[in-house]
Amino acid sequence: MWFKQLLTYNITQDLQLNAESLEEALKSKPARPCASQELTTYGFTAPLGKGPDAPLVHASQGFFLISTLKEERILPGSVVRDALKDKIEEISTQQQRKVYKKERDQLKDEIVQTLLPRAFIRRSTTHAAIAPSLGLILVATSSAKKAEDLLSTLREAIGSLPVRPVTVMVAPSATLTEWVKAQEAPGDFQVLADCTLRDTHEEGGSVKCKDQDLTSEEIQLHLTAGKLVTQLALAWSDKLSFVLDEKLAISRIRFEDLLQEQALKDGGDDAMAQLDATFTLMMLTFADFLPALFAALGGLQVPEGI
Incomplete structure (x- = not known):
């Protein structure tokens, strides 16, 4: 639970958050497994413990701990390219014709949809702490993209999230x-x-x-x-x-x-x-x-x- 890295964001307006209302809001964006034809899913997961009844918000002394879970199917580009190349060669040999861009793109989409159910699944969790008394949200990542994914999903869940990266007066x-x-x-x-x-x-x-x-x-x-x-x-x-x-x-x-x-x-x-x-x-x-x-x-x- 010790955060190893941190990006900090100022809360620019009073959010009037409490554990109960935040819990209800996060339930609208729950983490879930990827369906067979989905590349990725993203949502809130219990930061402590497991199981369907585990809360999505852990509150302590006015601080709120939340977590997101990203699930994504890993489909290497080289695998798709090789399968597409084989399919184009098969059409060229059997039908004695060229495969142009529009058809090539369609074939690629079909290959991706065929391979997706067999792709490996990778899961990654991002934790964040909301500290209303400090006017800060602390995201336990060094990736601005991961932090923005969490903040954007939180914004969708609670309806408004006026935040910006912390800046100081001197470079x-x-x-x-x-x-x-x-x-x-x-x-x-x-x-x-x-x-x-x-x-x-x-x-x-x-x-x-x-x-x-x-x-x-x-x-x-x-x-x-x-x-x-x-x-x-x-x-x-x-x-x-x-x-x-x-x-x-x-x-x-x-x-x-x-x-x-x-x-x-x-x-x-x-x-x-x-x-x-x-x-x-x-x-x-x-x-x-x-x-x-x-x-x-x-x-x-x-x-x-x-």
Whole structure:
């Protein structure tokens, strides 16, 4: 249940959400298996537990955990191309004629429909936490496409979802660059030993540094030459470490042992209680961490409508 990566979105208007109304709304967009002729399905699934009675919303201390499940049939393009090639060769040989584009497209559609029921099925889950008190939705992915799929489906379910990606007053790459130059970050943040540097010129390259002394002359020369820090490994308040990039995507989140041990203690031996304790402790940590991070980056740009 610990989120390993994070994209953050501002809620720009009061949604007036509660667990009961959200549960009812999500039931209108349930996850379901792909039918034999469907390429993909997408909908909400129970974030904790399984079974038909498992709730689609897990609520704890004002935070809501939701999850989506995508099911898709995997039909490699090479398989379709080979089958189409064989069919065209068969027609050309037996009927002594060419197969033109319109017929070729029709044959391709027929092949896809024939192969779909035998295609492998891949399932992927995306979790998100709604934090009304913070005015944020946290999606546990590094993929903007996956986040938008979840947010779009949530918007369809509840009727309105005024959100936008979190932005800050100062370009993150400029702030991260200054932190590496000074080898110091404000507040409870600490610069670690991994970063990515990128040349600002149109055809400029990039340099990835791992387990490096960022105070070294080599790194400082790159910065003096005009490279910007586009990714930086950081730690916060002895509670977690993470990598932040120039688009405010947070990845490689690792909660420190003390927090993990506290979640184990709070949850006890029951599996569901353990998941609940982990989610609750994670969200309480994020409630302190994210405002501190945004403040260190120059402060949030306040969305229109607030």
